[in-house]
Amino acid sequence: MRIFLLPMLLGIALPVSAALNIFACTPEWGALATELGGDKVNVYTATTALQDPHRIEARPSLIARARSADLIVCTGAELEIGWLPLVQTQSGNPRVQVGQTGYFEAANQVPLLEKPARLDRSMGDVHPTGNPHVHLDPRNIARIAAALGERMAKLNPGEATHFGARTKSFLERWRAASARWEKEAAPLKGMPLVVYHRNLTYLIHWLGMREVAALEPKPGLPPTTAHLSELLAGLRQNPAKAVVRAAYNDPRAAEWLAERAGIPSVLVPFTVGGTETARDLFGLYDDTLARLLAAVK
Template sequence: MKKVSLIILALIALAATSQAKLNVVATTPDLGSIAREIGGDKIDLTVLAKPTEDPHFVDAKPSFIVKLNHADVLVEGGAELEIGWLPALLDQSRNEKLAAGAPGHVACSQGIQLLEVPSTLDRSKGDVHAAGNPHYTPDPVNAKIVAQNIANAFCALDPRSGDIFRANLKRFTDAIDAKLVEWQKTLAPFKGQHVVAYHNSWLYFGDRFGLQIDLFLEPKPGIPPTPAHLAEVIMKMKADNTHVIIVDPYLNRKTAETVARNTDATVLDVSQFPGGVKGTEGGYIPLIDYTVNALARALGEKK
């Protein structure tokens, strides 16, 4: 009898602790990994987009509606990266906790200076994001702001675990600060060098580390590469002595390889999402670690 009541008590305790966990849904794996750093084992985390997936074009699967329906917190980019699929899901999720402006709706871009905010909206220039370039997380300084935004929401929604969240935030921020010095040192020899990308999603990273990632395989955002444009890219690469092309996992590597063959350049697989390329599964810091070191190696090789 005593044993039984003990078991029941244990079960109740277990249920209580599991209920105490915040149910967090993150739209993309970069935000998810930062949420995990802050939440630790005090949250249940679901990430909607896959790390290899094009974050602009995620299918609004009905299973996501259920995930959002159950969530206490939604962690999203806040810069319209997910605008093609998230609003329809939120509409159907029937979850007031995640409504825009509610404490459970974390727009991670809050406090981040978005770059390239277009002064006029004109789709003849391609599919430009009205709110500015939304690919801000590869800059570790922005990651700290994201972490702060997430921690604020977690603390507000689960004050009992507030100390843990704050401690996790400090640990993450300190780790970034320490690593940032190291990363900047690693990339310092290549200051001012040009790197080619497929899509303009590495602007913030380039700015932080003094690289000019300003030549793109696609002629305009969302418009596929044409031979005429690629020829121009190749000429520019030769003129600037550029020899590294970075490609995200969901982009056409063949195009990059074609250009690389004509310029004797290296094609480097990179990702903005932990797990997008091998060796980055560990989370945000291992991801930037990988990106910085791989870039330094590639830039150093042909110098």
């Protein structure tokens, strides 16, 4: 009796089936793991779309969740460097340490853009291995999905066919959707944008848009009035079509500049959960494109 009572008292999620416990650092990887795993995975997402992924703390709840995780799925490329190493070492869980099968870095599966030629903090908070915000290019999602599906099968060989079939089905639907998005997004080609942080680089690269400027004077530094005035002057010579920011970015600077430059300020969900419509990965891209297309009209 006591054996059953204790876990109940402590609120342990007893493994009903041998479902894989997945700890996703950011919502996009949580959504992807759910797509590939279905009911054979329990996915916990550590952050929301309204939180700046650069500024997460190693909260006690994260350590508790990492303790029981079979797989940690994160972006990598040092996006989570401020908190994940602590969560991993404090969790007392050897399966999810760096280098183990239970630790998956999405950025390792794709070519990274903007690898800095020179590393110096006077350049702001740069990521040495390149821009880590890889999830806004659907081709990256496809690569990462293939690798993640494989990893899940490796961790739970009993469900390998299940994960394999779901991955295949996801990739098929994803390729079809990607083709549709590329067609729909044709009017966005060459569209000049002002971004908040350089977190839309892969989207811009994929759709052939142009990043004219960033509201942050240097990566990671909050926008300053001096920098915004400079941007405004620059936009007179070199106009942009919109000021685009992620759901978690502070709206004030974007609104300020958009209003004075006479261009729309566009909020994009950035990741799953960033807007009402961006409920899954497909919704994320649908909504992102719809919002950008509305601005270009």
